[in-house]
Amino acid sequence: MELETEALLQEARESIEAARTYRRELQQRLKGLQLARQQIKDSAALTRDVLEQHFNDLKGTLQKLLDERLVSLLQEVDTIELESIKPLDECQKLIEHGVSTADELLREGETAIHSIPGEENKKLCSFTKKALHIQLDSLPEVPSLVDVPCLSAQLDDSLLTIVKCNIFNHGTVASRPPVQIEELFEKPGGILVKWCKVDEDFVPQDYRLQYRKSAAGHFEDVYVGRETEFTVLHIDPHVDYQFRVCARGEGRQEWSPWSVIQIGRSTLVPHEWSPGFEGYSLSSRRNIALRNDSEVGGVLYSKAPTYYCGQTLTFRIETVGQPDKKDSMGVCVEQQNGCESLQRDKAVCVSTNGAVFVNGKEMTNQLPAVTSGTAVTFDMEAVNLGPSNNNEGGNFKLRVTISSNNREVVFDWVLDQCCGSLYFGCSFSYPGWKVLVF
Structure with missing residues (x-):
């Protein structure tokens, strides 16, 4: 009976220990789920900020460009108007001068006709000579309406269609970066970082690897090139380092979003040459x-x-x-x-x-x-x-x-x-x- 009780107690202890282990594993998975949830929320919030900032910058830039173009076109209108009006002003001055001369001649003619008898011949002769000198049959030429500028604005409505199409296709939202860090291998005084692309449609031209020693520090570039692995040197042992990688698509100038940050450390003693050796x-x-x-x-x-x-x-x-x-x-x-x-x-x-x-x-x-x-x-x-x-x-x-x-x-x-x-x-x-x- 005692043996049976002991066996049951042992089985119960084992079940309790298994339950503790099971609970511990489940709690670890809950922590993993929480980290995953936080990553989604944090990356979504950051993406919203990036999108809003980008489109606000675009709107400001577009408004500035449109305003500058409008000012330029209005200046063209002003220039054409001034240059086109100038010869008409000169023609107007000439005609007005002729009208003034004709008015004066008319007054003299009327005076000559109604002059005192005995003096009319002298005044009529003077008037006739003056009229002949003015050349009353010579008139200045006035340009016809078809020969003078008629300003207008040529505005291509297709620009709006092109801009609308480009705006509708501008920017994308990806659920995952196109490249991710695959493995981290500790080396003496270094860490070998390997990465791979996870987007089959993405064609990489270059990769860019960065790291930092602590979360408060700044990321530094340690590699830019076509390889998919790189050994980061000068790593202090037993210290956590953060790594991230991005890529530039073929024929593109901009870099892709960064991969999920991975943490690595090296526990291996760095390789060192023996000091104090002559030579x-x-x-x-x-x-x-x-x-x-x-x-x-x-x-x-x-x-x-x-x-x-x-x-x-x-x-x-x-x-x-x-x-x-x-x-x-x-x-x-x-x-x-x-x-x-x-x-x-x-x-x-x-x-x-x-x-x-x-x-x-x-x-x-x-x-x-x-x-x-x-x-x-x-x-x-x-x-x-x-x-x-x-x-x-x-x-x-x-x-x-x-x-x-x-x-x-x-x-x-x-x-x-x-x-x-x-x-x-x-x-x-x-x-x-x-x-x-x-």
Whole structure:
């Protein structure tokens, strides 16, 4: 009986715990629903504000343009009127002068006809000569109405139809941005951001990625281009960063709406070069090394063994110097001070001329020579653990992939012991080489 009671109690406890878990999961989903609801409401309110502001700006601009055009046309009317009236004014002055002369002549003629007898011949003779001199048969020409301007306004009513059509089709409202952030991958001192388009009808020409360290800060552009992924560097570990992306459609100037903001963080220790090594100067974050002195040499190692299998290690050449066959960039099991290059045992590396070395031996396959901007990546994964059954005598094997300029070399690196993490390093014989690691 006691056993049965104990079993029932245990079953009840398990059911209670399951109910707690179930309630906790449902509450999490309620929070998710609330966030989704808030996103819809906030984005709708923002969209309303954007639309109202845009159309108010359009109305103001259109009113200004129409007013300016009206003033310009009225000025044209004024100019044509003034220029057309001017010759008519001159003609009017001439006619009025003729009328005045004729009036005066008429008065003189009347006086001559009704003059005192004995003086009429003299006055009539004077009047006749004056009349002949004035040329009473010469009249100024007055332009006909068809020969003078008749102003009018030509207004194309189709403009209203065109404007109406454009206004009716101006602007769209989308329920989702055309691109969204797909994944965020943590990197040592960085975050790899991948995005994709979610609107099948949208043809992207360029993408634009922004990030900010806190919600109170300003978003900064970190990438503009055609790629759909980018590694954002200089990321502080254990700090939340916000990311968003938008796109520009083919043949368009304006950018699309921003994607939904995604939050990412990196828990991985940033890759750093070891400070204080002669011949090299480091950036403030110690992820960039510059070879600045050819008098002293050797391998510059990482501060700690921070490279782990399954990660991607990248060396990006920022500036180049004179190449040398002993130059190297790669990884190693341990630091060996006094070596001039990583072309040695327990190390794999690439020279600046593209040669690949495994445990100090040059491989037949090689990569292109590096130039400014070249990125050389190392990817490794464990092939087998424990004692090896092959004739090489190794008991730990890593599958190594080294890539550069769309070329890659793949090989197995056999070590005599299991290695959880690796150092990285570089060596350059001549100054001028600058390399970023991430």
